[in-house]
Amino acid sequence: MRPDTVDTCCPPLLAAALSVGDAEVLAASFKALADPVRLRLLSLIAAAPDGTACSCDLEDPVGKSQSTVSHHLSVLADAGLITKEKLGRWVNCTIVPERLAELRAVLAS
Amino acid sequence: MRPDTVDTCCPPLLAAALSVGDAEVLAASFKALADPVRLRLLSLIAAAPDGTACSCDLEDPVGKSQSTVSHHLSVLADAGLITKEKLGRWVNCTIVPERLAELRAVLAS
Numbered sequence: 001m002r003p004d005t006v007d008t009c010c011p012p013l014l015a016a017a018l019s020v021g022d023a024e025v026l027a028a029s030f031k032a033l034a035d036p037v038r039l040r041l042l043s044l045i046a047a048a049p050d051g052t053a054c055s056c057d058l059e060d061p062v063g064k065s066q067s068t069v070s071h072h073l074s075v076l077a078d079a080g081l082i083t084k085e086k087l088g089r090w091v092n093c094t095i096v097p098e099r100l101a102e103l104r105a106v107l108a109s
Numbered sequence: 110m111r112p113d114t115v116d117t118c119c120p121p122l123l124a125a126a127l128s129v130g131d132a133e134v135l136a137a138s139f140k141a142l143a144d145p146v147r148l149r150l151l152s153l154i155a156a157a158p159d160g161t162a163c164s165c166d167l168e169d170p171v172g173k174s175q176s177t178v179s180h181h182l183s184v185l186a187d188a189g190l191i192t193k194e195k196l197g198r199w200v201n202c203t204i205v206p207e208r209l210a211e212l213r214a215v216l217a218s
Contacts, residue, residue, distance in 0.1 A: 013148065013151060013152050013155065013209070014152065014155040014156075014204070014206065014209070015152075015155075015156070016152065016156050017149065017152050017153050017156050017170065018148055018149050018152040020145065020149070023145035023146075023148040023149045023152075024145045026142075026145075026148055027142070027143050027144050027145040027147075027148055028143075030139045030140075030142040030143040030148075031139075031140075031143035033135075033136070033139040033143075034136050034137075034139040034140035034142075034143040035136050036129065036132035036133045036135075036136040037132075038136075039122065039127055039132040039135055039136055039139075040126065040127050040129070040132045042122060043122050043123065043124075043125065043126050043127040043132075044126050046122065046123040046124075047123075047124070047125050047126050061126065095123070097123070097218045100122070100123070100216045100218065101216075101218070103216055104213050104216040104217065107209045107210075107212055107213040107216070108213065109206045109209065109210070
């Protein structure tokens with residue numbers, strides 16, 4: 001457990017009863033991970049050199065249209081799991097491992 | 110990372126591109142965590158003595174009816190996050206920390 005990262009989100013799930021507010025914040029984060037296309041996009045971005053991938057290289061591997069991929073990337077970015085940098089009609093996406101570490105800490109026993 | 114537990118579910122999200130099948134299994138697990146009421150129920154069960162709570166003691170803290178609580182407990186049980194033991198009209202729920210450890214391992218970098 002790393003309290004420095006947990007403080008930015010929520011206390012560990014198993015430590016004490018969660019408040020309504022913390023539970024809502026945390027549920028929104030897990031919702032971003034609760035979709036197979038988003039999980040595959042996240043793993044593709046993480047596996048790319050420097051954890052950064054152009055959205056143009058993500059459509060074929062997941063077999064989805066540009067607009068669908070764009071929507072899912074926005075959900076991941078809103079949840080703080082990736083950052084996006086506009087690049088003409090595409091975006092460069094970079095994984096945010098610290099955000100995954102926060103969620104991992106929440107699941108710590 | 111603990112390969113012994115990861116093997117029962119999915120490879121780490123950040124290690125390589127996830128397969129469609131693994132992504133679907135994993136998304137279903139995160140979906141169980143993607144609801145504030147379920148997260149609060151899970152934290153209440155974990156915080157109870159021996160990580161076991163009667164469903165009769167969960168309705169008031171989350172402010173939901175017996176049928177709503179029962180539905181959410183079934184979702185948690187289906188995802189392997191708790192076990193349920195019938196006790197007349199109630200159920201005794203026990204946290205499964207190993208399942209949370211599996212999800213934690215998936216989020217490991």
